[in-house]
Amino acid sequence: MEPEKIKNLDELIKKYHGEDVQIVDKKMTYLTAPGENYLSDIFKLDVTIKNKNGNESIEHYVAKSILIKPEMSTEISVEIFKNEILFYTTVIPTIRQFAKEHGLQDKDVFPELIAARLNLDHTDKPDENAVLILENLVEKGYTNTDRHKSFDLDGVKLILSDLAVFHAIPLAMKIQNPKLFEENIIKNCGLPPPPGKRDDEMNPSSQSQPPKNDKMKPPNLLPLFIEVAKEDIFCRNYIDKLEKFIADMEKKMHEKFRSKPDYSSPFATLCHNDMWVNNTMQLSEQGKFVKNKFVDFQMCNVNELFSDLIFFLFSSVDLVTLENHFDYLIMFYHEWFIKILEKCKCDVGPYAYNKFMLKLNEAIPSSFLQIMIMNFTVIYAKKGEVGGPFGKKEFTSSESHPIAKKKFLFLFRKMIENEWI
Numbered sequence: 001m002e003p004e005k006i007k008n009l010d011e012l013i014k015k016y017h018g019e020d021v022q023i024v025d026k027k028m029t030y031l032t033a034p035g036e037n038y039l040s041d042i043f044k045l046d047v048t049i050k051n052k053n054g055n056e057s058i059e060h061y062v063a064k065s066i067l068i069k070p071e072m073s074t075e076i077s078v079e080i081f082k083n084e085i086l087f088y089t090t091v092i093p094t095i096r097q098f099a100k101e102h103g104l105q106d107k108d109v110f111p112e113l114i115a116a117r118l119n120l121d122h123t124d125k126p127d128e129n130a131v132l133i134l135e136n137l138v139e140k141g142y143t144n145t146d147r148h149k150s151f152d153l154d155g156v157k158l159i160l161s162d163l164a165v166f167h168a169i170p171l172a173m174k175i176q177n178p179k180l181f182e183e184n185i186i187k188n189c190g191l192p193p194p195p196g197k198r199d200d201e202m203n204p205s206s207q208s209q210p211p212k213n214d215k216m217k218p219p220n221l222l223p224l225f226i227e228v229a230k231e232d233i234f235c236r237n238y239i240d241k242l243e244k245f246i247a248d249m250e251k252k253m254h255e256k257f258r259s260k261p262d263y264s265s266p267f268a269t270l271c272h273n274d275m276w277v278n279n280t281m282q283l284s285e286q287g288k289f290v291k292n293k294f295v296d297f298q299m300c301n302v303n304e305l306f307s308d309l310i311f312f313l314f315s316s317v318d319l320v321t322l323e324n325h326f327d328y329l330i331m332f333y334h335e336w337f338i339k340i341l342e343k344c345k346c347d348v349g350p351y352a353y354n355k356f357m358l359k360l361n362e363a364i365p366s367s368f369l370q371i372m373i374m375n376f377t378v379i380y381a382k383k384g385e386v387g388g389p390f391g392k393k394e395f396t397s398s399e400s401h402p403i404a405k406k407k408f409l410f411l412f413r414k415m416i417e418n419e420w421i
Contacts, residue, residue, distance in 0.1 A: 088116055161251075232413075271304075
């Protein structure tokens with residue numbers, strides 16, 4: 001959708017500022033470059049407003065609209081976009097109210113919603129006219145950290161403390177008010193079926209097969225993994241184990257996207273499901289991060305919190321920090337997680353560190369493939385090039401970013417040494 005084609009923009013803006021204001025001017029420009037966003041078009045929106053006293057001001061927003069690509073199912077595009085609109089209109093207000101009731105209103109990690117719309121027909125079915133308008137965090141001093149540099153120790157501690165808040169407050173809600181959690185959280189966030197999968201095909205006995213879409217298939221990185229592993233004196237001894245492990249993970253990953261999360265797990269809570277450096281923004285003072293906001297909630301669902309924690313650590317923390325402080329960072333997150341649950345008057349016995357680590361160790365191998373696909377094809381892809389599901393399908397060691405390779409070797413070595421595989 002081109003900027004000028006967002007219809008009835010004045011109407012949306014007036015819902016926030018009031019009907020007695022006049023929209024004097026609007027300016028929209030594309031905000032993201034190729035390779036930086038895959039699921040929506042994002043625009044910088046500057047609106048000049050005149051109030052009833054004749055005073056003018058320029059308001060700065062971010063507008064998001066559905067990204068339609070020939071290689072992506074339109075159904076998936078609109079459902080993912082609806083997921084984010086529901087997150088802003090229902091999930092965030094529910095979390096904020098619960099946090100306020102427990103004295104945690106200062107722990108807010110969300111941008112402010114200005115306006116949202118699913119369509120022009122006032123139904124619950126999103127279409128190409130769906131729009132989400134948010135505060136412009138850049139205008140308030142927030143920036144993205146360079147995805148090739150990732151977070152150092154101080155930076156990752158800020159993000160992990162906020163991630164613990166993001167997980168713990170909805171979990172406390174699940175414990176204390178399961179009906180509210182189900183009605184306002186579970187029912188308003190969740191991924192759509194995989195591309196080509198209709199509801200009747202979700203029955204395992206069905207013989208129907210989804211139509212093939214080669215452009216949406218993830219790249220086959222096993223040859224790359226083998227090539228990189230052979231370059232390491234330790235990992236080259238475990239090539240056979242690597243091949244079997246990747247085959248098992250591909251099967252489990254396929255099944256994971258076709259099954260419902262286990263809401264009964266003690267650690268099942270609201271998850272971002274795409275928690276990496278580009279989906280966080282930081283405010284700095286005197287060269288140090290002091291505040292963080294999470295963005296892009298299109299993929300949010302209810303799942304075990306480990307998927308967010310593991311994915312973030314291995315995708316968005318610099319290698320030196322990972323190698324020197326990995327165990328400490330896990331403990332740091334857990335301490336914050338427990339602290340928030342205690343403030344919400346929850347029994348923290350089921351979340352003791354030994355129980356937490358047992359589940360974490362089980363979860364790390366199942367996240368390996370997703371992390372490495374992200375590292376090689378998106379995070380450490382060449383800037384300005386489209387990666388991910390729409391990029392190239394074959395990679396070699398010589399053309400891969402050295403940090404992506406080092407992170408692969410670090411995690412694979414750790415899984416061998418800890419006998420996680």
